Amino acid sequence: MNTTASVAVDANPDSRNARLSRFFASSLRGIGNFFAGIALLFFLWWLTIFIVTLSPENSHFEDFGIGVAFTILPELWGDGTIPDALTTSGYRLGMGMGIAILLGVPIGITMGRVATFKKLTNVPFQFLRMVSPLSWEPIAVIVFLEWDHAIIFLISIASVWPVVFSTSAGLEKVDPNWFKVARNLGASKLDMLTKIILPAIAFDMLTGVRLSLGVAWIVLIPAEFLGVTSGFGFAIQDARESMSYDTLMAMIMMIGAVGYVLDSICVILIKKYAWTKK
Amino acid sequence: MSIRGTKIEIQELTHRYTPKSPVTFNSITLESPPGEALVIIGRSGCGKSTLLHILAGVLQPTEGKVLLDGHQIEKPSPRWVMMFQAPHLFPWMTVAENVGVGLTFGHWSKKEIVERVTEVINLVELQEFVDNNVQDLSGGQQQRVALARSLVMEPELLLLDEPFSALDAFTRASLQHDVRSIARRLGFNIVIVTHDIDEAVIMADRAVIMAGSPGNIVHELDVALPDPRDRHDPEVQKFRGLLMGAFQEAANV
Numbered sequence: 322m323n324t325t326a327s328v329a330v331d332a333n334p335d336s337r338n339a340r341l342s343r344f345f346a347s348s349l350r351g352i353g354n355f356f357a358g359i360a361l362l363f364f365l366w367w368l369t370i371f372i373v374t375l376s377p378e379n380s381h382f383e384d385f386g387i388g389v390a391f392t393i394l395p396e397l398w399g400d401g402t403i404p405d406a407l408t409t410s411g412y413r414l415g416m417g418m419g420i421a422i423l424l425g426v427p428i429g430i431t432m433g434r435v436a437t438f439k440k441l442t443n444v445p446f447q448f449l450r451m452v453s454p455l456s457w458e459p460i461a462v463i464v465f466l467e468w469d470h471a472i473i474f475l476i477s478i479a480s481v482w483p484v485v486f487s488t489s490a491g492l493e494k495v496d497p498n499w500f501k502v503a504r505n506l507g508a509s510k511l512d513m514l515t516k517i518i519l520p521a522i523a524f525d526m527l528t529g530v531r532l533s534l535g536v537a538w539i540v541l542i543p544a545e546f547l548g549v550t551s552g553f554g555f556a557i558q559d560a561r562e563s564m565s566y567d568t569l570m571a572m573i574m575m576i577g578a579v580g581y582v583l584d585s586i587c588v589i590l591i592k593k594y595a596w597t598k599k
Numbered sequence: 600m601s602i603r604g605t606k607i608e609i610q611e612l613t614h615r616y617t618p619k620s621p622v623t624f625n626s627i628t629l630e631s632p633p634g635e636a637l638v639i640i641g642r643s644g645c646g647k648s649t650l651l652h653i654l655a656g657v658l659q660p661t662e663g664k665v666l667l668d669g670h671q672i673e674k675p676s677p678r679w680v681m682m683f684q685a686p687h688l689f690p691w692m693t694v695a696e697n698v699g700v701g702l703t704f705g706h707w708s709k710k711e712i713v714e715r716v717t718e719v720i721n722l723v724e725l726q727e728f729v730d731n732n733v734q735d736l737s738g739g740q741q742q743r744v745a746l747a748r749s750l751v752m753e754p755e756l757l758l759l760d761e762p763f764s765a766l767d768a769f770t771r772a773s774l775q776h777d778v779r780s781i782a783r784r785l786g787f788n789i790v791i792v793t794h795d796i797d798e799a800v801i802m803a804d805r806a807v808i809m810a811g812s813p814g815n816i817v818h819e820l821d822v823a824l825p826d827p828r829d830r831h832d833p834e835v836q837k838f839r840g841l842l843m844g845a846f847q848e849a850a851n852v
Contacts, residue, residue: 496687498683498685498687499687499689501657501683501687502683502687503700503704504657504675505655505657505675505677505680505681506677506680506700506701506704506748506752507675507676507677507701507704507705507752508704509704512703512704516700516703516704517689520689520691520692521689521691523691594691596690596691596732596734597690
């Protein structure tokens with residue numbers, strides 16, 4: 322909401338400059354830490370392969386090295402292997418996560434608002450949560466005619482639980498007086514959901530989505546080992562079977578990078594919607 | 600802003616929380632003319648907050664009814680707005696968004712919301728914090744935002760449940776003065792529940808004392824004092840003494 326009145330908080334240029342300096346210093350530290358961490362990881366990778374390949378009988382492990390993995394990356398991008406894997410795995414992940422969020426948020430809100438529903442669903446939900454997602458695979462293959470659908474089902478069932486429980490826990494922390502005030506000011510049920518409940522639980526809900534994304538990304542790769550002929554999981558499996566270890570390592574690097582980017586997007590969203598003052 | 604007061608009629612009001620629980624208060628009858636500032640004082644447990652919640656439509660009476668200009672209160676409405684002991688602001692919103700939230704519930708146009716919010720924010724003197732997050736404000740400023748959030752609805756009746764008890768003495772005195780002065784200027788009724796005698800004398804046109812278990816109205820006092828009221832004024836002190844005497848008598852102290 323924009324109003325005509327102005328805010329007199331940034332009036333002092335000295336304090337504004339000090340804040341800007343602190344911001345740049347903090348950003349530089351963050352960027353420095355990022356590159357230092359990456360450099361350390363790559364160094365350990367290089368060192369491990371270097372030590373292993375000191376012995377001539379282990380020389381074939383050179384294909385697992387960082388240098389060859391980086392060398393083949395442009396080739397894998399150019400021949401479409403990486404873009405295809407990104408598209409197909411991204412589609413499965415997006416659909417699976419979408420279903421998990423669409424189911425998980427309303428279920429979590431109902432659990433947080435209706436005590437009887439929470440008591441009733443506690444045992445079955447905890448039971449289902451503890452079943453390894455990949456153990457559903459044989460059933461999914463029978464139920465769904467297409468492998469894609471089976472994989473999407475596996476991702477959904479793996480990632481729905483963090484969304485459900487985080488949303489429910491978020492709602493339980495909400496000050497009940499907010500509902501009283503909103504009702505007093507004439508909020509309809511839709512207003513209560515969109516203007517009070519969702520912003521109030523956004524932080525917990527997005528934290529749940531972040532946890533779900535981690536689970537979904539981890540489940541996606543082994544789920545793509547079987548049946549399908551596309552995606553990162555298939556690319557890993559294919560590289561292993563054709564003994565293209567440089568491709569294998571390049572794909573592992575891509576899986577880590579994509580996972581990191583997705584997690585970072587969640588962190589940005591969580592920071593954006595977190596309203597609790599530190 | 601176009602606010603007017605309302606005639607409040609409380610008729611034979613009785614309340615108990617459950618059929619097995621004791622009666623909170625019994626057969627209370629009270630009237631308040633349009634624009635009056637009515638203060639209800641009493642010790643904890645006499646049912647004064649319950650009475651206020653029934654006036655707000657948040658609780659239902661066991662027997663009896665409350666009428667505003669002849670219309671029975673059965674549920675909450677922006678026409679009668681309640682302010683609580685704590686401001687209960689929405690912490691993800693700015694000052695302006697908090698103040699205008701009730702108007703967004705009523706689907707007002709963006710232009711109208713901006714106009715009314717700006718007007719009310721000026722009224723409570725928070726214009727320099729309009730785009731600040733409410734968590735950046737002091738307790739007194741937050742309570743002013745809560746007051747603005749209520750006033751923007753142009754209520755006929757503002758209900759206050761010990762609204763300043765969590766504030767420091769200076770902020771409390773300033774808000775007591777401001778709420779009374781705004782209510783008089785705009786003409787709406789206020790009903791305040793408090794156990795602070797000073798607050799009652801500073802804010803009331805009329806004070807009623809509730810006591811007993813089940814609670815009932817045991818004394819009424821017209822606080823016929825000019826405005827602005829200074830708590831050190833001998834006339835104010837005289838009314839304070841009168842109210843304190845009646846309060847102590849009612850409480851058998």
